[in-house]
Amino acid sequence: MPATPPTMVAHADPALRRALIVVLDGVGCGEAPDTDAYGDTGSDTLGNIARAVGGLKLPNLQRLGLGNATAVQGVPPVAHPTAGYGVMLPRSSGKDSTTGHWEIAGLHLDRPFPTYPLGFPPDVISAFVEATGRPVIANCVASGTAVIADFAAEQQRTGAWIVYTSADSVFQIAAHEDWIPLDELYRACETARQQLVAPHDVSRVIARPFVGSEGAWTRTANRRDYSIQPPGITLLDVLEAAGVPRAGVGKVDDLFAGRAIQSRHTSDNAEGVEAILRWMNTAPRGFCFANxxxxxxLFGHRNDVPGFQGALESFDRALPALLASLREDDLLFITADHGNDPTTPSTDHARERVPLLVAGPRVRGGALGVRDTFSDLGATVADWFGQAWRGRGTSFLPELLRA
Known part of the structure; x- marks a missing residue:
């Protein structure tokens, strides 16, 4: 599509500005127009959790305008929200993290990544076995902890890879660090990534190392993700070409196959918030993309409603520190990449709309409406940095800023 000229904003030099997107992974807020087609009728991650626990306590998100954007029991609308607020609809095919983050960054998929509810076909497995020199066991849909409990003893006995998948488009390889060296596991993942091309172009190959003994297996922090390359230009490419510094927090670099961004990988949300604050307190300019x-x-995939509630309320308690770290020409976007409703029987992601909150000293509080695609966010960030936009979506920067 033709490039859209950037909006002219009479504030600081765009080269000196900062923008931060914080993705609350899986925190959707209700059905999208095509939710039924994905088998997710009734999914509303935020709304259903709030109803299930008798109301959420999110006073800081409430002040920004979360209750104005979407119905959340315990988080009523406020008369004067301090942020721009709205919701965004998914338009790309699929409901996984890669698809959601790519759409935020302006790239839509015409077809979802393939999934394997019956395990991977024989030709995929045989090619992997031949290339790596080890047999494969499991080859099923399973939770990571369960598949290790079921197959670890056989791996110790045979030296075979434990290969499994989930409802997501993933090729996961589990290996005990004492039986198969980490470097060999990583090489096997690189091999699988090279082999898994269309029609088996899964979104991610994941190394799942573990340690321990029978009855006490533990997955380690040495996980690595090997994502498929984005097939088109993204917001990150645009910012890289313009010389805008880019930093990631969490798995963002994995989702973009390391292209145009490097991340600080974190062990949990608390460490993620610490990393975000470190960037906010030290980066002189640029863009941060955090997940x-x-x-x-931990909670959506395990249908853990109290755990999900606790994580939401913990983030809300951390929010004032983020807001206090905003500088005059900063924009903070809070959103999600899909839903993962723990109140439904499914443990899979859900096709949902996502919340959109935008804070910053230049922001006027007010409605941003229902955005037609997640890509409106990426277009807005590009606009903030004074860059013409070549991706999908439309900037809402003129609606966001004070005159």
Missing amino acids: LVDFDQ
């Missing part, structure tokens, strides 16, 4: 994964990974 806080605990909502999705």
Whole structure:
């Protein structure tokens, strides 16, 4: 599509500005127009959790305008929200983290990444076995902890890779660090990534190392993700070409195959918030793209409603420190990449709309409406940095800033 000229904003030099996107992984806020087509009827991650626990306590998000943007029991609308608020609709095909982050960054997929509810086909497995020199066991849909409990003893006996998948488009390889060296596991993942091309172009290959003994297996922090390359230009590419510094927090660099961004990987949301604050307190200019994964990974996929509630309220308590670190020409965007409703029978992601909150000294509080695509966010960030936009989406910067 033709480039859209940037909005002219009579404030500081765009080269000196900062923008930060914080993705609350899995924190959707209700059905999208095509939710039924994904089998997710009734999913409303924020709304259903709030109803299930008799109301959420999120006073800081409430002041920004979360209750104005979407119905959340315990978080009513406020008369004068301090942030721009709205919701965004998913338009790309799929409901995984890669798809959601790519759409935020202006790139849409015409078809979802492939999934394997019956395990990977024989030709995929045989090619992997031949290339790595080890057999494969499991090859099923499973939780990471369960598949290790079921197959670790057989791996110790045979030296085979434990290969498994989930409802997401992932090729996961588990290996005990004492039985198969980490470097060999990583090489195997690189091999799988090279082999898994269309029609088996899964979103991510994931190294899942573990340690321990029978009855006491533990996954280690040496996980690595090997993502497929984005097939088109993203916001990160645009900012790189313009010389805008880019930093990631969490798994963001994995989702973009390390292209145009490097991340500080974090162990949990608390460490993620610390990393965000460190960037805010030290970076003179540039863009930070952060993912806080605990909502999705620890609680959504495990249908843990109290855990999800606790993570939301913990983030709300951390929010004042983020807001206090905003400088005159900063924009802070808070959003999500998909839903993961722990109140439904499914443990999979859900096709949902996502909240949109935008804070900063230049921001006027007010409605941003229902945005037609997550890509409106990426277009707005590009606009903030004075860059013409070549991706999907439309900037809402003129609606966001004070005159």
